[in-house]
Amino acid sequence: MMGRTEELITRLASEGAVPRGNMPQHFLLPLALVSAVCIGATALLLDNAFPTYHLRGWMPMVVKWGFSISLLLIASAALLLLGKPGRPSGWMLAALALPFAYTAYFVLPDLVLRTHPWPGEMWERCLLAMGIMSPIGFAGAIMAMRWLAPTNLRRAGLVAGFFGGAVAMTAYAPFCPGEGAVYLLAFYFAPIFAMAGIGWLAGPRLLRW
Amino acid sequence: MNLGERLDALMATVRGGKEAAYGQFLTEASHAIRNTLARRIGADADLEDLVQEVLIAVHDKRHTLDPGRPVLPWINAIAKYKLIDHWRKKGRSPIVLEDADDEVAADEFAGMDVAVLLDQLPEAQAEAIRLTHIEGLTGAEASERVGIGLSAMKLRVHRGMLRLKELVAEKE
Structure with missing residues (x-):
């Protein structure tokens, strides 16, 4: 039996030690590709970008993009870390809470005062966009992770879900007239958590290596 | 020099361009893997199968070890993952594969x-x-x-x- 292990070592050594592939091509490209597809398709299909700018300036986008882009970046970094065996990832998962804390700072007063009408305008389109684009972003994250070696598949699936939701929100937010705490909770946070939950459930099946 | 330090040194040598040291790295890695797995499953009949499976994974996923990072925690994490996967597979489908080798001309x-x-x-x-x-x-x-x-x-x-x-x- 030991002899067979030695023969295996000889065979593996003969394949060489040069690492397979490179990070830009195998990890960053799928993430960038799904982001570009979602953002590009949304920009092509929808009119009237930044619909509330004339009333409220950039503030709604500061909140929405501030949240979604930071979640996108933190989730990307967390995916990379989770894909490397032996690297502690708990602190990076905790960092995923930062975008939510950031948003809470802006919208919590609204949760009390309820200054925005519920459910707001065009919420169905928002939900549809999140429902269509989140799985696309999620698929890109799964593709990227399969090149790496995640050892906690549920955690990796969860973060891939957050990434998918963040991609969808980043793409759709510029065309969304909806505002307010309840709107964000119902039509952005809930779909993002749903995608993350699906990722948590599906991670072990999709990411096994 | 302990096993972890030897592995770090060998990996640094390999990445420094001396590919010939890769075989020695894998041999040392197999010792580390065997130690890790034996601590968890003892002298199980599947031990050597698992060592081979982890070695293949270490080789296939070598790009996930960042330069300068300690090798042993990385190998141990892969070994633990493969062991859990092995237990899962045996729990679902207790198929024991035959031992073999594929160096056949x-x-x-x-x-x-x-x-x-x-x-x-x-x-x-x-x-x-x-x-x-x-x-x-x-x-x-x-x-x-x-x-x-x-x-x-x-x-x-x-x-x-x-x-x-x-x-x-x-x-x-």
Whole structure:
């Protein structure tokens, strides 16, 4: 039996030690590709970008993009870390809470005062966009992770879900007239958590290596 | 110098351009893997199978070890993951694959009916060899078609080929 292990070592050594592939091509490209597809398709299909700018300036986008882009970046970094065996990832998962804390700072007063009408305008389109684009972003994250070696598949699936939701929100937010705490909770946070939950459930099946 | 330091030094040597040290790195890695697994499962009959599976994973996923990072925690994490996966698989489907090796030169099969030889192998191994050595699929393509991981496919080919080698030796 030991002899067979030695023969295996000889065979593996003969394949060489040069690492397979490179990070830009195998990890960053799928993430960038799904982001570009979602953002590009949304920009092509929808009119009237930044619909509330004339009333409220950039503030709604500061909140929405501030949240979604930071979640996108933190989730990307967390995916990379989770894909490397032996690297502690708990602190990076905790960092995923930062975008939510950031948003809470802006919208919590609204949760009390309820200054925005519920459910707001065009919420169905928002939900549809999140429902269509989140799985696309999620698929890109799964593709990227399969090149790496995640050892906690549920955690990796969860973060891939957050990434998918963040991609969808980043793409759709510029065309969304909806505002307010309840709107964000119902039509952005809930779909993002749903995608993350699906990722948590599906991670072990999709990411096994 | 302890095992972890030897592994770090060997990996640094390999990445410094001395590819010849890679075999020695894998040998030292196999000791580390065996130690880690033996602590968890003792002298289990599956120990050496698992060592081989983890070695293949270490080789396939070598790009996930960042330069300068300690090697041992990385290897241990892979070993633990593969052990859990092994337990999961055994829990669901208690199939024990045969031991084997795949370093078989093509001319060893000269004059023999390969189909007959393959029939004497477990179906999973025979299928793996048919796909990769007869149909000419890559390991990744074959693993996708069968619906298993690349490492598992390589292990099936590896074990099937060794069994074939034994069958050829028995016939000679």
